[in-house]
Amino acid sequence: MKELSNRTAEFTDSVIRRMTRISDQYGAVNLSQGMPDFEPPKEILSRLVEAAMEGPHQYATTWGAKNFREALAFKQNHFSGMKIDPNTEIVVTCGSTEAMMAAMLSVTNPGDKVIIFSPFYENYGADTILSGAEPIYVPLIPPEFKFDANVLEEAFKQNPKALILCNPSNPTGKVFTREELQLIADMAIKYDAYIITDEVYEHIIYAPYEHVYMAALPGMKERTITCSSLSKTYAITGWRLGYVIAPERIIDRIKKVHDFLTVGAAAPLMEAAVVGLRFGEEYYKEVQKHYAHMKNLFLKGLDDIGLKYIEPQGAYYVLVDIREFGYQNDLEFCEWLAKEVKVGAVPGSAFFKEEVNHLIRLHFAKKDETLQLALQNLSSIYVKAAKGN
Known part of the structure; x- marks a missing residue:
C-alpha cells in the first residue's frame, strides 16, 4: 500500500496525555495534565x-x-x-x-x-x-x-x-x-x-x-x-x-x-x-489569590519533603529537579513515580529541544485535599527510591 503522510511520520502521541493515562492505570494523583479538579464559577x-x-x-x-x-x-x-x-x-x-x-x-x-x-x-x-x-x-x-x-x-x-x-x-x-x-x-x-x-x-x-x-x-x-x-x-x-x-x-x-x-x-x-x-475585575483578583494559595500550599509541601524545584512566576506548573534519584531517563522516572509513589508527572524532556532529563513537571491547579494527598504520597519518595535501588 502507498505510504502515509511524511509530515506525521515522526509524531508521537502527546506525552502529557500519555502520563494522564499512566496515572489512571496506577491510581495515581494526576498532577501531569493541567486540568483543575474544582468547579467553574x-x-x-x-x-x-x-x-x-x-x-x-x-x-x-x-x-x-x-x-x-x-x-x-x-x-x-x-x-x-x-x-x-x-x-x-x-x-x-x-x-x-x-x-x-x-x-x-x-x-x-x-x-x-x-x-x-x-x-x-x-x-x-x-x-x-x-x-x-x-x-x-x-x-x-x-x-x-x-x-x-x-x-x-x-x-x-x-x-x-x-x-x-x-x-x-x-x-x-x-x-x-x-x-x-x-x-x-x-x-x-x-x-x-x-x-x-x-x-x-x-x-x-x-x-x-x-x-x-x-x-x-x-x-x-x-x-x-x-x-x-x-x-x-x-x-x-x-x-x-x-x-x-x-x-x-x-x-x-x-x-x-x-x-x-x-x-x-x-x-x-x-x-x-x-x-x-x-x-x-474582582473575579480576576480572586483567581490570582486562589492560585497563589495553591502554589504556596504545594511548594511548602515540596520544601517539607526536601524536593528541589524552580519556583514559578505564573501559570500553575512547577519543575522539580530529580537528579538526586539517579535516573538517566525522566520518562522512566515518571512511570516509576506513578506506579510506586502514586503521583503523576510529565517528564521535562517532553518540553526541551536540548538534552534535558533531570526535570519533571507537576501542576497544582487542584483542591487542597488533592494537593495534600499528592504531598502525602510524595513524602514516601525517598524511602521508596532507596528500596528501589
Whole structure:
C-alpha cells in the first residue's frame, strides 16, 4: 500500500496525555495534565443549564457568536488597554490548540522558519511541522529562564516568518518582563516577523510579576496574533473555547482556515461563557489569590519533603529537579513515580529541544485535599527510591 503522510511520520502521541493515562492505570494523583479538579464559577454553570434547555443548539456564526465576541472584546479591551473590534479582529476557536494551529497555517508557507523558545509546550513543535515550517529553537536558560539576546538575534537573522511566545510560560512558569518583550518586539519589527502569542495563563500571575500584552507594545498590534482560551481562567478546560485576536487583515485569513478546520465552537457553551467574560475585575483578583494559595500550599509541601524545584512566576506548573534519584531517563522516572509513589508527572524532556532529563513537571491547579494527598504520597519518595535501588 502507498505510504502515509511524511509530515506525521515522526509524531508521537502527546506525552502529557500519555502520563494522564499512566496515572489512571496506577491510581495515581494526576498532577501531569493541567486540568483543575474544582468547579467553574456557579454563574457560568447556571447559565449553561438554561442554555441546555433554551438553546442555542445550532451552528453559531463560524467565527463565533456575536454576543460572545462582544463580551470577549469588552474584557480584553479592559485588561490590555487596546481597542479590539469584535466583528473584524476576533475568531472564536475550539480551544487555544486550534487557535495556534489556525494562526500557523494562516501565517506560514512550507519552508518558512519559525522561532520557538525552548522549553516549550509540546504542541508548538507539532504545529510547526504540520504547517510545513522549520523550527528555530532559542534556549531559555534555567533557573531564571532568560534568553540570550545575541542568540535570539542570530535566530532572527535567519529570516523567520514568526516567533511563538508563551507568556506566562508552560512549562516553566516564566513571566516575560516588559523589557524582554520590548527586545523581542524590536527584533520582530527590525526583521519583519510576526509574533504568535499563547496567553492562556494571562490571569495566573504571582506577585510581584505582571502580565504585559505583546500586542499592546508600540508598533506591535499590527504584527501580533494573540491566541488564548477560557480554559484556565474559568476552570473549563473541557469546554474547548479558544480565540484569536489579530488585525483585520490577518483575521480575514484565519477565519477561512478556522472554517475548514472545525467550522465553529459549541454554541451553547459560548452562550454560557458570556457570563464569565462579563465578570468584574474582582473575579480576576480572586483567581490570582486562589492560585497563589495553591502554589504556596504545594511548594511548602515540596520544601517539607526536601524536593528541589524552580519556583514559578505564573501559570500553575512547577519543575522539580530529580537528579538526586539517579535516573538517566525522566520518562522512566515518571512511570516509576506513578506506579510506586502514586503521583503523576510529565517528564521535562517532553518540553526541551536540548538534552534535558533531570526535570519533571507537576501542576497544582487542584483542591487542597488533592494537593495534600499528592504531598502525602510524595513524602514516601525517598524511602521508596532507596528500596528501589
